[in-house]
Amino acid sequence: MTDLEPILDLWRAIKAEGKDFVLATIVSVDGPSYRKPGTCMLLAPDGRRAGTVSGGCLEAEVAKRAWWLTESGPTVESYSTVADDGEMPYGSGCGGTVHLLLERSQTADAALTAMAEAFAARVPLAMATVLEGSAGAQRAFLDAYGSASGMESLHSFARHAMEARGSFESKVELESGPSRVWSIYLPARVGLWIFSAGDDAKPLAQIARELGWWVSVVDGRSHLATPARFPMAHQVRVAPSSALPQAASSYFAPHAGDAAVVMTHSFEQDAHFVASLLAAEVRPGYIGVLGPQRRTRELLEEGARLLNLHPSEARTESWLDALHAPTGLDLQAETPAAIALSILAEIQKVLKCGTAQPLREVRAVMQETLRP
Secondary structure, three states: OOOOOOHHHHHHHHHHHHHOEEEEEEEEEEEEOOOOOOOOEEOOOOOOOEEEOOOOOOOHHHHHHHHHHHHOOOOEEEEEEEEOOOEOOOOOOOOEEEEEEEEEEEHHHHHHHHHHHHHHOOOOEEEEEOOOOOOOOOEEEEHHHHHHOOOOOHHHHHHHHHHHEEEEEEEEEOOEEEEEEEEEEEEEOOOEEEEOOOOOHHHHHHHHHHHEEEEEEOOOOOEEEOOOOOOOOOOOEEEEOOOOOOHHHHHOOOOOEEEEEEOOHHHHHHHHHHHHHHOOOOOOEEEEEOOOHOOOHHHHHHHHHHOOOOOOOOHHHHHHHEEEEEOOOOOOOOHHHHHHHHHHHHHOOOOOOOOOHHHHHHHHHHHHHHOO
């Protein structure tokens, strides 16, 4: 749920105006597609829209037909990125077919409310949706704490989506008759904890925000850690220099799917923050440290001292293996913006289990595997 922010902003604005809206949601795709199931686009009656369901080739067509298609209720419509009279794609070059659930505010409001709550809390959400019949667009939701709501007969589908962390479609027999149910797992919004308010932290925060991530900036230097310097961050905190790493909860509350990067260029501060990360009850899924590995070893040794660990208890090598130090991919980056790109690329790779290989090589291997 990383690209929901503009959709939720427009949704709140439309609701404040007391107007209707159309929500378009990808429920499945056939062949190549720029966007994947779960992706949404919101349409306002005055032409405003937020979100995308393709690479730009379908949005205008969906917006043109969505209002009259939903006059009688929710509907699933198919849109191809290949023209009916030829083989040339409409702009995106994907050549696949996208199946969209189109619905008005009467049913879509519950879905957007649940997504907004999960988005704000940065927790995952599972959702099961009836795709056809008189119960079309009725839903069940399962939150990160196992609490189910909505249509009771769909609770098991939402639970399965949460457990499988995937998307699937099922044929079911409901009270209203046979139908199809689409279930999907929406992962939590990524949080990025930047332990630095220096100038080189700015492009890191800016690009992460462009990715739709939640961004927090933490630094012990109060003259640098200010909202004015980091207007793109959701949170800017000053870490008290007197606080013990074991008591970092006043400025640091990570989720398991978050990422953290330590980059203040101050040995004392970096050691304190590394120790805080090691002492955290919940460690981020990615911890990066800027600078050479030799310096990181020294930071870990100092961090162990700050944690009052006996040298025999300090697991420097195992800690080092758990860190990404130096942080980032080898992109031959030299400028702050390029370094930020290399760091965020590695975070994306780690959190999403990517390969970081060129797509042409990945696709070539896939095609070779599929050959009879």
